[in-house]
Amino acid sequence: MARTTRVLLSTLSLLLGTVTIVGMSPPPPAAALPDGLAPTPPMGFNNWNATGCAIDENLIKATADIFVTSGLKDAGYQYVNIDDCWAELDRDPQTGRLVPNHVKFPSGIKAIADHVHAKGLKLGIYTSAGTLTCARTMPGGLGHEDIDAQTFADWGVDYLKYDNCNNQGVPAIERYSRMRDALKKTGRPIVYSITEWGENRPWEWAAAVGHLWRTTGDINDSWASMVNLLKLNAPLAPAAGPGHWNDPDMLEVGNGGMTDREYRSHFSLWATMAAPLLIGTDLRTATPQTLDILRNREVIAIDQDPLGAQGRVLRNDNGQWVFTKPLAGGDVAVTLFNETESAATFGTTAAELGLSRQPSYVVRDLWEHSTVENAGTFVSTVPPHGTALLRVQRANRDWWRQPPAGDFGVRLPSVGTGVPGSIVPAGQPFTATVSVANQGRLPMLDARFEFSAPAGWNAQPLNPTGKLVLRPGEVLSTGYQVTPPAGTPPGDFHLGAGLTYRSIFRDEVSRTWSEDLVVPEPVPAGVSDLGDLHWATARNGFGPVERNMSNGGIKAGDGKPLTINGHVYAKGIGTHADAQVLFYLGKRCTSITVDVGIDDERDPRPDPTQSTAIFEIWADGVQVADSGLRTWRDDALTLTGNLTGASVLRIVTNGGPDGFRWDRGDWAGPVLTCDP
Ligand code: GLA
Numbered sequence: 214m215a216r217t218t219r220v221l222l223s224t225l226s227l228l229l230g231t232v233t234i235v236g237m238s239p240p241p242p243a244a245a246l247p248d249g250l251a252p253t254p255p256m257g258f259n260n261w262n263a264t265g266c267a268i269d270e271n272l273i274k275a276t277a278d279i280f281v282t283s284g285l286k287d288a289g290y291q292y293v294n295i296d297d298c299w300a301e302l303d304r305d306p307q308t309g310r311l312v313p314n315h316v317k318f319p320s321g322i323k324a325i326a327d328h329v330h331a332k333g334l335k336l337g338i339y340t341s342a343g344t345l346t347c348a349r350t351m352p353g354g355l356g357h358e359d360i361d362a363q364t365f366a367d368w369g370v371d372y373l374k375y376d377n378c379n380n381q382g383v384p385a386i387e388r389y390s391r392m393r394d395a396l397k398k399t400g401r402p403i404v405y406s407i408t409e410w411g412e413n414r415p416w417e418w419a420a421a422v423g424h425l426w427r428t429t430g431d432i433n434d435s436w437a438s439m440v441n442l443l444k445l446n447a448p449l450a451p452a453a454g455p456g457h458w459n460d461p462d463m464l465e466v467g468n469g470g471m472t473d474r475e476y477r478s479h480f481s482l483w484a485t486m487a488a489p490l491l492i493g494t495d496l497r498t499a500t501p502q503t504l505d506i507l508r509n510r511e512v513i514a515i516d517q518d519p520l521g522a523q524g525r526v527l528r529n530d531n532g533q534w535v536f537t538k539p540l541a542g543g544d545v546a547v548t549l550f551n552e553t554e555s556a557a558t559f560g561t562t563a564a565e566l567g568l569s570r571q572p573s574y575v576v577r578d579l580w581e582h583s584t585v586e587n588a589g590t591f592v593s594t595v596p597p598h599g600t601a602l603l604r605v606q607r608a609n610r611d612w613w614r615q616p617p618a619g620d621f622g623v624r625l626p627s628v629g630t631g632v633p634g635s636i637v638p639a640g641q642p643f644t645a646t647v648s649v650a651n652q653g654r655l656p657m658l659d660a661r662f663e664f665s666a667p668a669g670w671n672a673q674p675l676n677p678t679g680k681l682v683l684r685p686g687e688v689l690s691t692g693y694q695v696t697p698p699a700g701t702p703p704g705d706f707h708l709g710a711g712l713t714y715r716s717i718f719r720d721e722v723s724r725t726w727s728e729d730l731v732v733p734e735p736v737p738a739g740v741s742d743l744g745d746l747h748w749a750t751a752r753n754g755f756g757p758v759e760r761n762m763s764n765g766g767i768k769a770g771d772g773k774p775l776t777i778n779g780h781v782y783a784k785g786i787g788t789h790a791d792a793q794v795l796f797y798l799g800k801r802c803t804s805i806t807v808d809v810g811i812d813d814e815r816d817p818r819p820d821p822t823q824s825t826a827i828f829e830i831w832a833d834g835v836q837v838a839d840s841g842l843r844t845w846r847d848d849a850l851t852l853t854g855n856l857t858g859a860s861v862l863r864i865v866t867n868g869g870p871d872g873f874r875w876d877r878g879d880w881a882g883p884v885l886t887c888d889p
Contacts, residue, residue, distance in 0.1 A: 244420040245456030246393075250404050251424035252455045253517040255372065255489045257292025257337065259463050262434065262493030266298035266348050269317040270325050272495075273336075277329045279496040286334060288508045289517060292372045292404070293329050294337030294491065295322075300351035310364045311340070311352065326369035337372030338365055342388040342409075343379030353379055355388060358395035366399035375423075377409040385413040386422070393422050406460065406489075411445065416452035416459060425458040425489055430874065432462035432493075434470030436598065437754040437791040439479050440552060441873065446486055447526050447536075453487055455521035460489050467494030467503030470756075472729075477580060478550060478600040480506050484516035485524035485536045485548040485602070511579040512602060515546045524548060533559040533595075537566060543607035551595035554633035556624055556728075560592030568607060573654045575609040576618060578602070583722065585618035586653045588685065594622025594648075596728065597633065616716030617653020617685065619660075621724045623710050624648070629860030631834030636749050636797060636861065637706075637730050640699030644675065645728075647710045648690035649683070655717055657683040663711035664693050667730070670706075671696045683714070703734040703747060733797030736887050743796065743805070743883035744784035749861070751794045754873050758794055759787035763812040764877045775879045777810035777849040782881035787812065790826045790868035790876035795861055798887070802856045805830060807864075807883035808849035815845040816875035825869030826878040828852065832859035842869050849881060856885075 258276050260268050277293050280286040299322075301312040313322050326336045340346060340361060341353035354361045354375065365373060375392055377385070389407050396403045405423035407415055415426035428449055429442045446461035453459045464483065466476040483490060492507055499507075515538060524538030524546065532552035537545055545566055551557050563574060573586040579602040593601040624646045625634025637643055647662050661679035666672035675692040683689055695708070712724040733749040744761045751758040755766035764787040765771025775782040785807075786794060809828040816823040824845035830838040830852060837854035856862055862885075866878035 256290045258492040259294040261296035263495040292337045296339045297348040298350045323368045335371035339374045341376035341378045345379045347378035358391045362395035366401035372404040374406040416449045420457035425460045427460045434465040434468040450523040450525045453523040463491040463493040481600040481602045487523040547603045549601040558594045563589035573612040575606040577604040586612040586615040587618040617655045620650040621712045629833035632861045639701040642696040644692045650688045657714040660714040665709040667706040706730040738889040742784040749795045749797045753792045754789040763787040764789040776813040786880040788866040788878045790866045790873040792866040802887035806853045808881040810849040811845040812877040812879045823875040826876045827867040829865040830854035831863040
């Protein structure tokens with residue numbers, strides 16, 4: 214295309230203000246309720262993920278106070294929501310009304326609503342579209358819709374979460390519509406959250422019934438759960454829009470089962486999916502890091518964008534996810550989520566986003582809080598389980614005032630195919646590669662790396678660590694040879710790298726990177742019980758992986774003796790799908806033999822349908838044994854895996870086709886054979 218035509222076209226598109234996003238048709242016309250409530254996804258707090266049934270009025274009042282004092286209110290959080298267990302088991306015999314629990318809410322709900330309203334906030338409450346709520350400690354609303362809705366309205370409630378337990382088989386649309394009508398009759402504006410867990414495809418009908426609908430079962434505070442819900446909710450993007458939102462469940466940020474980096478991913482992904490942002494941690498004990506995540510206004514602005522489009526998956530290459538979310542005014546949010554265990558470099562381009570052609574784009578990094586100019590390749594090196602969230606401006610003629618963008622990151626070599634680079638055996642030197650690529654139109658001046666290894670470790674640069682002028686498109690890459698000293702005790706360590714450079718306007722830009730390392734325990738010679746060894750890394754679907762006991766699913770040490778169909782094992786590893794446990798072998802072992810099966814601590818219902826799992830053994834990147842689908846009915850199955858030459862053993866418990874509820878997978882009596 215001739216240059217003049219190009220300039221004309223881009224001027225034209227500037228004038229018209231059009232931006233087309235490839236593969237992104239706008240959501241279908243909203244069939245939202247006509248009440249104008251929840252024009253953006255509701256933001257607030259709900260106590261369930263933090264406290265379960267242990268709720269009381271002090272918690273709710275304190276949360277409202279903290280909303281104000283900590284800046285959460287200013288950041289947009291509004292609803293303070295009470296979950297299950299707030300009422301007495303019996304209704305008032307005279308009036309038929311719900312009665313607040315005398316011990317937990319001695320002041321009554323109206324007084325709490327007054328407290329919350331006085332802070333400029335709103336109050337939410339909970340019940341179930343059934344005879345009892347899920348915790349069975351209080352009555353549900355089925356058959357009592359009018360009186361319950363009126364009671365809530367009389368108390369000044371602003372939000373209702375209506376759950377699905379004990380529903381007596383009455384069709385969901387009927388149950389949820391009845392409460393919609395009852396709420397409407399009260400005349401009070403009440404945001405209505407449909408919580409039937411995605412069982413009846415609510416994305417197809419619930420826009421006409423409520424303002425948000427759960428699309429999934431319950432979240433729990435694990436990486437596996439968060440990623441599972443992401444995968445269920447992401448494809449439903451076309452159903453969401455102002456006044457009618459997909460709800461992949463409340464936030465777990467701050468509850469301790471994930472790292473802060475993982476919580477930043479959780480928060481970024483929920484914002485990208487225009488999910489309700491309901492804080493699920495106890496704010497009275499939240500760390501500054503947790504508050505910093507929850508208060509990131511630039512990320513919140515993506516969630517709360519008035520266009521109300523749920524971000525869509527542009528691509529997912531083996532866990533390297535690219536999401537795009539069109540924003541009001543023509544900006545685009547680009548979310549780069551790295552689900553994998555190693556740093557990865559990936560992204561998209563202005564052309565792929567369908568942005569009008571510009572010499573350069575102004576890009577805001579919403580976690581780094583930095584603004585740069587980028588020539589049109591929005592690629593980032595993203596750490597394992599990390600997320601880069603970028604806001605790309607549709608056009609900005611002043612792009613040249615910004616410093617150039619740099620793709621900065623650290624790559625670690627792997628001790629074996631498919632093994633995360635974070636595993637670094639003591640005494641073995643490795644080379645960490647720090648690099649930056651100039652993605653702008655302008656030069657980077659005086660680009661310099663800094664590098665910090667754990668105390669006492671030797672780290673030497675193998676080539677120059679800086680460059681006076683890094684031209685557009687040029688890469689500076691420096692290897693650092695790092696040696697964890699022989700005899701380093703097994704454990705977790707951190708490695709840090711930094712980048713500084715200047716733009717032609719002398720603005721100084723600085724970036725940092727931190728990497729978690731694991732020094733693994735050397736494996737003993739001969740035959741050992743795997744249950745007695747220390748793993749290098751472990752992930753689990755519910756609670757932590759257990760050693761020599763089954764997986765209780767909540768906290769460390771809450772399991773029972775490992776038992777598969779009545780057969781008890783003294784040694785082994787208790788997991789809950791989706792789980793993955795890595796042991797460092799250092800190419801010294803030959804085989805593993807283990808009995809696998811679902812623990813007798815399984816789905817307790819009389820006719821369980823859950824409690825299935827698939828057990829896999831991997832030697833580096835090769836699968837050496839696979840149990841096929843095991844159910845709670847099956848006896849243990851013996852698996853044997855050849856580990857010859859492998860650096861790492863990876864045992865994996867996957868959920869069956871029904872997802873991963875109640876999938877307590879036992880690795881019972883595992884025996885590892887290694888050379889001297
Ligand atoms: C269900 C809901 C949860 C929570 C509990 C309360 O499991 O999905 O979000 O409200 O009930 O018992």
